[in-house]
Amino acid sequence: MAAYGAAISLKNTIRCLLQSSRISLAPPSPQILQPVYEAMVDLQKALLKLEETGYSKIRTKVNALDERIKEAIWEFEDLLESHVYQQILPQVEGHLSFSVDLHSLRQSVDCFIQRVTVMEAEFDIELLNMPEEEGQPISSRIDFHGIDSNMVGLSQEFESTRDYLLGENKESYYAITGMAGVGKTTFAKKLFDDPSLKSHFELRVWVKVGRKCESNETLRCIVTQVDRDQMLTQGDEDNDEKLVRLLKERLKDKKCFIVLDDVWKWNARVMDKLPRENVRILLTSRQNLEECRIGRKLRLLNDEESKKLLGKKVFGEDGFPPHLDELGEKIVKKCEGLPLVIVKVELLSKEEITPQYWAEVVTKQHNSIFTNAYNQILEVLFPSYNYLPQNLKMLFLYFGAYPPYIDIEPHVILNRLSTEGFVESFGRQFLGDFMDGDASNFHLHEWVAVLATGTTSFYSISLSILGFQRKCFVCILAGSTFVRKRELGLSFCMFYKATMML
Secondary structure, three states, X not given: OOHHHHHHHHHHHHHHHHHOOOEEEOOOHHHHHHHHHHHHHHHHHHHHHHHHOOOOEOOHHHHHHHHHHHHHHHXXXXXXXXXXXXXXXXXXOOOOOEEEOOHHHHHHHHHHHHHHHHHHHHHHHHHHOOOEOOOOOHHHHOOOOOOOOOOOOOHHHHHHHHHHHHOOOOOOEEEEEOOOOOOHHHHHHHHHHOHHHHHHOOEEEEEEEEOOOOHXXXXXXHHHHHOOOOOOOOOOOOOHHHHHHHHHHHHOOOOEEEEEEEEOOOOHHHHOOOOOOOEXXXXXXXXXXXXXOOEEEOOOOOHHHHHHHHHHHHHOOOOOXXXXXXXXXXXXXXXXXXXXXXXXXXXXXXXXXXXXXXXXXHHOOOOHHHHHHHHHHHHHHHHHHHOOOHHHHHHHHHHHHOOOOOOOOHHHHHHHHHHHXXXXXXXXHHHHHHHHOOOOXXXXXXXXXXXXXXXXXXXXXXXXXXXXXXXXXXXXXXXXXXXXXXXXXOOHHHHHHHHOOO
């Protein structure tokens, strides 16, 4: 899933060679490299077609092909860089310019372009044949009984949201957004079970939407719950108009609270047809639903709330015993406020609650408790990365080269990203304005969010839901998807920039 970024990297390496004032390419070296550059431009256009596919498409085969394309590009770039290094290094001492002859690479270039062309055509075919994710039965989508509503923290946020839902407001929709695992569904379930909301609304509806849920299916799920006599199934022939008409009849003069959980995109065919009078619709989403103007973005838990949640999960209502209290504080700091991590750590540590064992959890960087917890939450976090725009994936994966829990000077990392070419889609002007501003006070996750916001709010939300709010979550995903040894070292572009300063 990093082929797009690999194409950028190779383009940038070739650009450095072709435009350098200190590297003299012996003929016909420029003519040998130019077709490779053009092939990468065409490949990027092909890879961008992936963004035109929906969230319900299964990307397993496309991702596997993307990996093959990435490896092919890296292999050729390694070959090119090695060839250039071997000729430049002997000339570094005492020389202001370097002579490079790439004539011996002609055959390798021809083979590489042919290989990429074949895989590009294969990529187009795979896009056309991407299978759809299987839908869920209505009984599964409307079953909310197994969802936990026990929430720790966010009491003010809860009360404010509840007051809005109970109030006389013009807007029917209210969105709860935030990164995967932050507790959106639990927050919504607590509202759903709240006694004041139960007494205020005669009817309550819960629908798990997910990445694949057609408008007709969503409407069926709602109708089924407001009229128990209408036990609709996927095989029924009722169209949207009939379902909406039936829904309006059942909701006439009745107050209804509808929860649409895990919404990935705004479905106008559903949202625009739902009754508004006496109806409140709560949506949860890891996306920024711009069509929903009222809502709340859930924050991560603070240290006190995190400790209370972990203590409650492991030891019950009394929380941490005195002899484990200090260790508990250190452990929850490593969870970084994400409830999903805290819950997974709790499940994995119930059998080991001795001070010696918990001290090891705190001090050992790759303790099995957190390693196993991270492996388990990948299933939840990974879709957020998987559906990122292509130009953001390599930007994101680049941080896999950095260990967690560290702060990095923004100017250092931005210069590196710029040198590698990974910020080309953001524009030089915006990057320059940002670098000239007060970037020195930002942490890693903050300046990336600012950089993304400068392009489009969708990018900003994509970054925040992935976990750029906390540095360790960057490394959870990036470390599992990215990184081979060369990417942690010095690329040609960075080497070239360094030699220019000699």
